[in-house]
Amino acid sequence: MTTAAPLPTPAHQLHGAAPTVASSKSEDVNFQGLPIPRGPVTASLSFYKAPEDGSKPYNYVEKQPEGVPQRNFGESWQEVTIDDLRGQENKFSLDSNAFHTVQNVPSEEYDFTDDAKIRAVYYPEVEKLLLANIPGANRVLLFDYTIRRSNPGADRAPVVRVHIDQTPASAESRVRFHVPDEAEQLLRGRYRIINVWRPLNGPVMAHPLAVADSATVRDEDLIGVEHRYPNRTGETAAVQYNPGQKWYYWSGMKNEDRLLLKCFDSDETVGQWGRVPHTAFVDPRTPEGAIGRESIEVRALVFG
Template identity: 60%
Template sequence: MTCSHCHVFNAYNITMATRIFQLFAIQYTDTHLLTSTKVVGLQFFNTIKAQFIGSLPRPIQFQPSPLLHRHFHIMTTAAPLHNTPAHNLSESSRIEAAGQIHAKDTSYIPRGDTTATLNYFRPPEDGSVPFNYVEEPPEGQPQRNFGDFDIQVPITDIRGIESHYNLDKDAFEVILGVPESAEKEFRDDESIKKNYYPEVEKLILDNVPGSNQVFIFDHTVRRSDPNAHRGPVARVHIDQTSKSAKQRVRRHLPEEADKLLQGRYRIINVWRPINGAVQGNALAFASSATTSDEDVIPVEHRYPSTTGETAGIRYNEGQKWHYLSGMTNDERLFLECFDSESLKPGTKVQGGRVPHTAFVDPRTPEGAKGRESIEVRCLVFGP
């Protein structure tokens, strides 16, 4: 005979043990998502699950972590435990809880879908043309005349489904398994141009169908350091517009410009981390197919001797945001800022421009490694 206290004690132990194993399953999944040993992972999970549950006072039904469902495709045939109110978490609450779990693990890399605050464009109140001074503005002028506002948006992790996205539809594309670069430090501009630029040019020619000429016009190294020259940009934007793309062709390739502008020309940024897997300030990007022309607002980018044009982005709930969790040094992200093919009637290119921004994932642990990255901007021609 078992007393009522024993029933309570056993139920408590089962609940706590199940929770501990769920946390272990989450951590195990986070640690091994980037490996190719999904079958081994599944066998490991099933073995530990059987041993663990078999040691409990009575049979129970166990629900593995949603992350395991997603990455190992685990099937359960028995009815799950009924959730208590504490388990009925909203998406944002679940993300917050996950962040609290890993708050003290400085090696933790956030993975899976998330919700984060993005900073959007707010037009000038007086209706004037938006502008931004790159350097010190003239006396009496503000640095910029437009505002911004924050809003929470869902962001989908495309880890494992990278091939679902491409430049013509989404204006972004992921390249995996890139060989180690000859450039190691990414601190000297001339060394970057000598060692890294040729690698970027080859990468584009090998992976952008029909491309036959690449001209790299600049690069930016960003570091999450208060003393760094440039840090991650936490504002939704596009680097170039149709107007500035044409200006770039004429500025950098004046003798060939007329001929090149008759064919297909694009601006593609090649983005990558340079200090290992990204923990914080990851890059989010919205599919061009979900971004309307009305969302894209030209902004004058004023230099001392010339004026370019970038784009601010209005919020639209139809925009679909994505990121690639734990992006590593051997991965590249193509970000298309402009594609002349998108201007033609009946084109298959859906916009040809990708809004993007750095964002703070609420699950990022305190003391996480700062993100360091390089973005190389390229004029791409052909076919």
């Protein structure tokens, strides 16, 4: 889990920009009658800037010790063209690009306010979804989830910093931490870490999620960051800007849409395509008055 950075002011509030209306069709407006931004967009994304003193980068997940910065690395904001996945979903897959889209997924969980109910009702739905959509998968272990809301005072807000939730080292540690008695055997087979992301109040109008095609991301673009919990230290990956990276978002994501994000894959034949940088971003076309995005991401170890 990654601690959110402060959310930038939407561009329409800064510059008075008028929203772009793709068409007047009902699927292009939300329940408020506001236009859903569609198509390619150029937006600012926050990439990694190394600590000035050359030290190893770190980030505290919860409250940091007195007098210590929450993180010691900076941000490099870059203007990036982000293409729209809507209408070309079938061109991308987990093995080739490290993300995958699934549409029209029903759910019996609607509130997402009770932890026990989320685990009892939503978790089995996610497990079933993963087993049905990941070739070779024979076992799924859901190890945590995060709900993000844009309203002031929310426990977690959308993260506007390009990152990957896991690295090869932290993925192995996850297996050893969650299934210690079987770890040696499981680590000899294929294992993946996949996040299942969906909105809770779609269609998404503000702070959509951008993903990079993993095939366009170089290993040298990725920087391991110590992810410091109160009782242990994990590792995430920060991402340096590279103009060769290709970025996408899925416009107007609905509550029935699911975006699968692969953070790690032990299969070395698809190693370069085994990790997907992602970030929330401020879409400059977001219409004034649009409701803030709410979402849930469930993180899973997938074996087989």
